[in-house]
Amino acid sequence: MAAADPFDSALDLLRRLNPKHTTAHLGSLITLAPDLTEDLLSSVDQPLAVRRCKQTGRDYLLCDYNRDGDSYRSPWSNEFDPPLASPSAAGSNDDGAAGDGGALGEKVRKMEIRANEAFDVYRELYYEGGVSSVxxxxxxDGFAGVVLLKKVATPGSSSEGTWDSIHVFEAIDRARFTQYNLTSTVILSLSSTSSGLGELDLSGNMTRQVEMELPAESEEQQIANIGKLVEDMELKMRNLLQEVYFGKAKDVVGDLRSLGSLSEGARDREAQREIIGSMGGRR
Incomplete structure (x- = not known):
């Protein structure tokens, strides 16, 4: 029997562990198998970390797409923190993400700046806070990118929540049209503690994909198309999360816990059976 592939085994293990602690579990796996570091970091979605840009004083999000070694590029200043050892080291990551402004290209960098400004407004309107980075x-044959959004609600209180959304896209030029391939992942973590109900911990992630061809004859139209795709995808995924997470959790809690006494519940069920029986007899 062939030996199991270590990378597949690591991914299979992560799927079975609490997604709330993905970062800690990922760190433990990397410690056990250092040769899998790059593959795991580029394949496993984990909650986004926040860092402050030293040049502009604005927060930005860290991910594998703005990483070069142990340094991360700020979308606001286009500088790495900590600085890279040499300009020649600022090439491309294995995933194809550009390492510096020169490798990024002037045209794409200008679009990146406009996209950050646009999604900063989107973040404020939809999330009323949080951090965004593009x-x-x-x-x-085009360009690619990632849109990151993070919102943390009431940290340190009895009720906490964290929303991380990661939208990776490719924009492939097709004459007057552009083919967009979008892969979106939402990582949700909710916890609540109360003296009456006890502790509730609800964590998980969801990934969806979409492909669409849209007209794009200018850079502004490219940004608008990306914004529309991300907005529509987030709306769909929020609705799915509400049905899957909140709806199922409500059903489970309702089946496991009753606010009334058992005798009252039995009487209600008996009355319900009598009503149904009388309605059947009338037919």
Whole structure:
């Protein structure tokens, strides 16, 4: 029997562990198997970390798409923190993400700046807070990028919640049209503690994909198309999460816990059976 592939085994293990602690579990796996570091970091979605840009004083989000070694690029200043050892080291990551402004290209960098400004407004309107970051990189037949959004609600209180959304896209030029391939992942973590109900911990993630061809004759239209795709996808995924997470949790809690006494519940069920029986007899 062939030996199991270590990378597949690591991914299979992560799928079975609490997604709320993905970062800690990922760190433990990397410690056990250092040779899997790059593959795991590029394949496993984990809650987004926040760092402050030293040049502009604005917060930005860290992910594998703005990473070069142990340094991360700020979308606001286009500088790495900590600085890279040499300009020649600022090439491309294995995933194709550009390492610096030169490799990024002037045109794509300008689009990245406009996208950050647009999604900063989107974040404020939809999330009323949080942090957003957008990173672009070059492709041979277009460009690609990632839109990151993070919102933390009431940290340190009896009720906490964290929303992380990661939208990775490719924009492939097709004459007057552009083919967009979007892969979106939402990582949701909710916890609540009360003296009457006890502790509730609800965590998980969801990934969805969409492909669409839209007209794009200018850079502004490209940004608008990306914004529309991300907005529509987030709306769909929020609705799915509400049905799957909140709806199922409500059903489970309702079946496991009754606010009334058992005798009252039995009387209600007996009365319900009598009503149904009388209605059947009348037919």
């Amino acid at each position: 990173y672009f990189w070059n492709l041979d």
